[in-house]
Amino acid sequence: MLKNISRRFVMRAVGALAVASLATACSTGQAPKTDSANTEKPAQQQSATTDKKPVVLTSFSILEDMASNVGGEYVEVHSIVPRGYEIHEFEPTPEQANAVAKADLILSNGLGLEHWLDKLTQRSKAPTVVVSEGVEPMPIEGDANHPNPHAWMSPDAAMVYVDNIKTQFVKLDPKHKDEYEKNAEDYKKKIATVKEGLMTKLGSLPEKHRALVSCEGAFSYLARDAKMTEYYIWPVNSDAEATPQQIKNTIENVKKDQVPAVFCESTVTDKPMQKVADATGARVGGVLYVDSLTPAGGDAPTFLDLLKHDAETIANGLTNNQ
Secondary structure: OHHHHHHHHHHHHHHHHHHHHHHHHHHOOOOOOOOOOOOOOOHHHOOOOOOOOOEEEEOOHHHHHHHHHHHHHHOEEEEOOOOOOOOOOOOOOHHHHHHHOOOOEEEEOOOOOOOOHHHHOOOOOOOEEEOOOOOOOOEEOOEEEEEOOOHHHOHHHHHHHHHHHHHHHHHHOHHHHHHHHHHHHHHHHHHHHHHHHHHHHHHOOOHHHOEEEEEEOOOHHHHHHOOOEEEEEEOOOOOOOOOHHHHHHHHHHHHHHOOOEEEEEOOOOOHHHHHHHHHHOOEEEEEEOOOOOOOOOOOOOOHHHHHHHHHHHHHHHHOOOO
């Protein structure tokens, strides 16, 4: 429990630093310059003569990276939730509300992911656009009223996200329509290439090893695309501890299918999954990334890196190739 409290303290400190950067950027009419592999830079580092660009805020870093690829040099993009931070239980501050109020466009995932976002955008005149619009949602544990929000983990769905982002950028800044359309098509080709490698790697797994066991049910779309069975301890991340029944159910599933390796996401504690591993003899196959990218130099500094890292980690874990 002490480890969990310590982690939350550290992550909230990271969030506070990001809030200061976000507030400074929006107060000058410019968000920090980002690229697909870097965290935010102080606005003071930008040239005072730089033309003002549309400021686009995304709810979390996956969308930040997608939007940066589509927007290129014509849009300033910044994530509200810092990299490495848990998005489901994010707690926005008044400073972030002030910064969001000055944005030109806000991009959200939707599908119930950002339950805190409506409150944060109440003072903003900027449109808030759901970029998962058009994706066929998968339900959480068979409940059609509660969609699984992690649709971006399907490369095909991610391309829908990209098209939606492109459409919004063209509306926001029509003079660069051709550039946004070209950037979007180029980026979708890169996603398609990663998808091919991902499906080849996961598709080569032996039938008896085609079960993905994770802490959160965040891999439903990926498991569906790769034709894998999915098991998890809890359906959606929260501050609540995993229940004994959830851990027991996961242990039973791992034993039943003789799953050789289990996994946990980067933004949550792996203690419950370690109990599963201890009880079943399965290996802890490594850390997977879903809700957040890493800073530059980490395992998943871009969305494409995230997909490649997860596919490799899953395949290596389930085939004992570590």
